[in-house]
Amino acid sequence: MLAAALHSVRENYLTKVADENSIGDVISFQGATAKNKALVAAFEQRLGRPIIVSRYCHLTGALGTALMLSEQDITQTGFRGLDLYQKPIPIKSETCELCTNHCKLTVADVDSERVAYGFLCGRDYDHKKYVNNNRAGFDLLKERQKIFACKTENHFKEAFSIGIPGALHLLEDLPFWKCFFDAFGIKTVTSEDYKEAIKLGKPVTGAEFCAPLTALHGHVTHLMHQADYIFLPFYFEKKSKQKGARRQYCYYTQFSSCLLSAIGGPDQRRRFLMPVVHYLYSNFHTKAQLYKMLKAISKNRISFFEVSAAYDKAREVMNACLSGWKEIYKKHTHQTADLHVVLLGRPYTVLTGAMNKGIPNFFASLGIKTFFQDMLSYSNQDTKTIEPLLKQLHWHYATQILESAEVVAKSPGAYPVLMTAFKCSPDSFVIDYFKKIMDAHDKPYLILQLDEHDSKVGYETRIEAAIRSFQNHHSSRKTTPSATPSSILIPSKAKDLLDKTLILPNWDPIACNLIAANLKRAGIDARPLDETPSSIRKSLRYNTGQCLPLNIIAQEFIDYVQTHDLNPAKTTLWMGAGEIACNLKLYPHHIKRILNSYGNGMEKAGVYVGGLSMAEISMKLPVNNYFAYLFGGMIRKLGCKIRPYERHKGDTDRVIAKNVAILTEAFLGDRPKEDAVAKVVSNFEDIEIVKNSKFRPRPKVAIFGDLYARDNHVFNQDLIHFIEENGGEVITTPYSDYLKMISRPYVRKWLIEGHYLSAFSSQALLSTLKWKEIIYYRYFERILNEPMPEYDEPAEDILSQYDVRIENTGESMDNLLKIYYIKKHYPDVSLFVQASPAFCCPALITEAMAREIEQNTGTPVVSIIYDGTGGNKNDVILPYLKYPRGGLRHDHRNFCGNLRRRRLRMDR
Numbered sequence: 001m002l003a004a005a006l007h008s009v010r011e012n013y014l015t016k017v018a019d020e021n022s023i024g025d026v027i028s029f030q031g032a033t034a035k036n037k038a039l040v041a042a043f044e045q046r047l048g049r050p051i052i053v054s055r056y057c058h059l060t061g062a063l064g065t066a067l068m069l070s071e072q073d074i075t076q077t078g079f080r081g082l083d084l085y086q087k088p089i090p091i092k093s094e095t096c097e098l099c100t101n102h103c104k105l106t107v108a109d110v111d112s113e114r115v116a117y118g119f120l121c122g123r124d125y126d127h128k129k130y131v132n133n134n135r136a137g138f139d140l141l142k143e144r145q146k147i148f149a150c151k152t153e154n155h156f157k158e159a160f161s162i163g164i165p166g167a168l169h170l171l172e173d174l175p176f177w178k179c180f181f182d183a184f185g186i187k188t189v190t191s192e193d194y195k196e197a198i199k200l201g202k203p204v205t206g207a208e209f210c211a212p213l214t215a216l217h218g219h220v221t222h223l224m225h226q227a228d229y230i231f232l233p234f235y236f237e238k239k240s241k242q243k244g245a246r247r248q249y250c251y252y253t254q255f256s257s258c259l260l261s262a263i264g265g266p267d268q269r270r271r272f273l274m275p276v277v278h279y280l281y282s283n284f285h286t287k288a289q290l291y292k293m294l295k296a297i298s299k300n301r302i303s304f305f306e307v308s309a310a311y312d313k314a315r316e317v318m319n320a321c322l323s324g325w326k327e328i329y330k331k332h333t334h335q336t337a338d339l340h341v342v343l344l345g346r347p348y349t350v351l352t353g354a355m356n357k358g359i360p361n362f363f364a365s366l367g368i369k370t371f372f373q374d375m376l377s378y379s380n381q382d383t384k385t386i387e388p389l390l391k392q393l394h395w396h397y398a399t400q401i402l403e404s405a406e407v408v409a410k411s412p413g414a415y416p417v418l419m420t421a422f423k424c425s426p427d428s429f430v431i432d433y434f435k436k437i438m439d440a441h442d443k444p445y446l447i448l449q450l451d452e453h454d455s456k457v458g459y460e461t462r463i464e465a466a467i468r469s470f471q472n473h474h475s476s477r478k479t480t481p482s483a484t485p486s487s488i489l490i491p492s493k494a495k496d497l498l499d500k501t502l503i504l505p506n507w508d509p510i511a512c513n514l515i516a517a518n519l520k521r522a523g524i525d526a527r528p529l530d531e532t533p534s535s536i537r538k539s540l541r542y543n544t545g546q547c548l549p550l551n552i553i554a555q556e557f558i559d560y561v562q563t564h565d566l567n568p569a570k571t572t573l574w575m576g577a578g579e580i581a582c583n584l585k586l587y588p589h590h591i592k593r594i595l596n597s598y599g600n601g602m603e604k605a606g607v608y609v610g611g612l613s614m615a616e617i618s619m620k621l622p623v624n625n626y627f628a629y630l631f632g633g634m635i636r637k638l639g640c641k642i643r644p645y646e647r648h649k650g651d652t653d654r655v656i657a658k659n660v661a662i663l664t665e666a667f668l669g670d671r672p673k674e675d676a677v678a679k680v681v682s683n684f685e686d687i688e689i690v691k692n693s694k695f696r697p698r699p700k701v702a703i704f705g706d707l708y709a710r711d712n713h714v715f716n717q718d719l720i721h722f723i724e725e726n727g728g729e730v731i732t733t734p735y736s737d738y739l740k741m742i743s744r745p746y747v748r749k750w751l752i753e754g755h756y757l758s759a760f761s762s763q764a765l766l767s768t769l770k771w772k773e774i775i776y777y778r779y780f781e782r783i784l785n786e787p788m789p790e791y792d793e794p795a796e797d798i799l800s801q802y803d804v805r806i807e808n809t810g811e812s813m814d815n816l817l818k819i820y821y822i823k824k825h826y827p828d829v830s831l832f833v834q835a836s837p838a839f840c841c842p843a844l845i846t847e848a849m850a851r852e853i854e855q856n857t858g859t860p861v862v863s864i865i866y867d868g869t870g871g872n873k874n875d876v877i878l879p880y881l882k883y884p885r886g887g888l889r890h891d892h893r894n895f896c897g898n899l900r901r902r903r904l905r906m907d908r
Helices: 002-016 037-047 057-071 082-086 140-147 174-182 197-204 211-223 251-260 266-271 283-297 304-333 359-365 380-392 396-409 425-440 459-475 509-521 533-542 548-563 583-598 621-645 651-667 673-685 719-725 735-753 756-784 795-800 811-825 841-848 850-857 873-882 892-907
Strands: 091-095 104-110 113-117 161-164 187-190 229-231 276-278 340-345 370-372 414-421 446-450 501-504 525-528 571-576 606-610 700-705 729-731 829-837 861-866
Touching (some): 002 037, 002 533, 140 359, 140 370, 161 174, 174 187, 174 304, 197 211, 211 251, 276 283, 283 304, 304 370, 340 359, 359 370, 359 414, 359 459, 380 396, 380 583, 396 414, 396 425, 414 425, 414 459, 425 446, 425 583, 446 459, 501 509, 501 548, 509 525, 509 651, 533 548, 548 571, 548 583, 571 583, 621 673, 621 729, 651 673, 673 756, 700 719, 700 873, 719 729, 719 829, 719 873, 735 756, 735 795, 795 811, 811 829, 811 841, 811 850, 829 841, 829 873, 841 850, 841 861, 850 861, 861 873
Parallel strands (some): 161 229, 340 370, 340 414, 414 446, 501 525, 501 571, 571 606, 700 729, 700 829
Antiparallel strands (some): 091 104, 104 113
16 A cells, blocks of 8 residues: 555656656755655666665755845844744734735744734734735736726617636626627626636536536636526637648537536526637627527517617727737837746637636736736748747647747747646646656746645746746856757658557457458558557556557557567557547647657657548548448347347357357358358347346346546446346447437538539448448347437437537437437336446546436436546446336337347247
């Protein structure tokens, strides 16, 4: 247990504090912690190098403080003697009411003198007046408030008011929307000064989101008591000036409107105004959306031309404000030798006092001017060195952060402080690239990860240390900045598979083996990865907040290459391409970075990025891969239908293994597919089942969720068997069926985005395969006794129950379609189980919708989050299996009788 604790401390430090790749050959361990010889040994074991520990390691902090005081020429002391610890020191808490800061003070009586700490301003306890402690001469937030102030009319033409949350993506656009609504005489109420948003939002989120999204819930809850309507437009994507580049808002932002509209229940939905204002549509479409919204709530006549003019005027006002904002930066930094700090991060994290922990003010109290990234002026030429990285990024704010980082890195006197929110999945990627940019320029930086807690302890110490580092660098700075090597930022990806061993992520042990057979038939040495609990645990050392499958796949690839003695230079990992707001697009690049960091030859291994159909490898693969997903899914489905009722435990699993081998032969071309399917079904029919007329129906449990976690029995702790062993019957859905469920909305999205080939080829493929699939399904139907399911309902109608738009994408939207069709085809389902990995954004969105899903379907949803650390994660569903909800209309006797009759017919 002690060893585990030490290893945990070590791994936490190496992954979240230190940059392991930058650790040199000579290592010194300072601080009192270095007195723990076992911890020192743990670091030596992990790093493979000796560590130097001074006999005075516990005094290094004190020695450093003494040196700092000496340099500052401090002549007076506040030292109260060594016997202070023996004296009684009464302590009490107070709240300062002199200003709106409402500082929480700790007051102590020491030797008849009252001292206090906790002041945000510069006053001491005896001074009963607010004191401005800003020694920098520039207040970032106050200056921004002045520049972006929007003068509104006092006379309102409309009888209603509109609340605009001062949080998340809406924060920086508040002046725009206030100006827009003011053109129609509509009163707007904002929550930009509301300080208790996180506290108010936490009980209503429904999932463990990042602090900014939690705060948005609080802002909206607060505004529902202040305004008649709540303005929550959809922000999907910001149009990029770079040709072919995507600039999407984060996954949470894209679904935030859907989540928040459910806060007050069904009766309150009408109060939410949710037009689509940021997507690939034209400005005309945006104005039409706003016109439709205003026409529905206003009693006055509003024309489209008035809406268009108001929108254009608001845009002009914002552009003028931004120009003035940039001029302020030039004014304060032009012709000055002093250093300054540029805060990088998302506007809603940096530019609001409720989220930024007072960090800009603390810099100012130390005499350091702080500015925000949107105050910088630069051109594409200034960021050309990181253009390969920017082309791969698909996030709007992430691009702004890294562009600003490159500009600041090359600007003498400017030093970056990256402020990010804890549990921000996109920023877990951004931080890594940010570090690489700074290291390439040999420039010091500071990263502050903010959480939802009020405590500022820890930030101030780190800021003081950072300023000292900045000052040291500034006094000895280089005259010419270095360029950022693009090779550091974007590792090369494999472009071909000639003479390579292709390794497949093993998200589904059945289907992935069949896909490997398809690739082998196409002349490629393809192999699925080996999924092991030890590889999953080892992968956690690389995780800094990314989706867990990313790190697992990277670790399993390393283990597979080493275990099977493969040549890394001749080995390539296959990864699917992604274009949605999820993190999938950066998987290949981040995995390649992990391989490069690992070394030992793995830096020579390739990562191949391709479509799920693998059409770019061979034109035959889309058809064969589709049937691999179909047959693999049907084997799992038939196994779940029979296994709970098998007479001899293990028979079904043995038949499944035999059937996978049969289908593998078919996909390798050694036997006809229809012949293989007939044999597979016959093998299932030969399994002897229990004949018990007193059998009590089992509750049906439908599993859905993340592709990697849903069908991966190692990662999900053998979820299917767990449910069956505890009295349930599992409903699974082949991935081929999921493709049919989601094809229509995605085809429409591809058409909007201009991916015409993907849209038409997808529709053509599904139409072509349908008739062949009907032939195969007749065999499976002999056991399932279910007609072939149809997925022809309009997706818009299904999604509209949750205010989800057709423009939404990703697994959260897919999950709603899956749930609808599962309930339609299995009305007696008693439980939905969402299987998902840790740090999965779509899973958290679905988890937050669980209450609404249960209201619409009558079936509860339980989310199981697998974090790779072990433990009995599946135990959470035990109460639902023991006390199932809903009717159990499954007729076990009919099922058994039909199965026996089918077997007798086959015998004849």
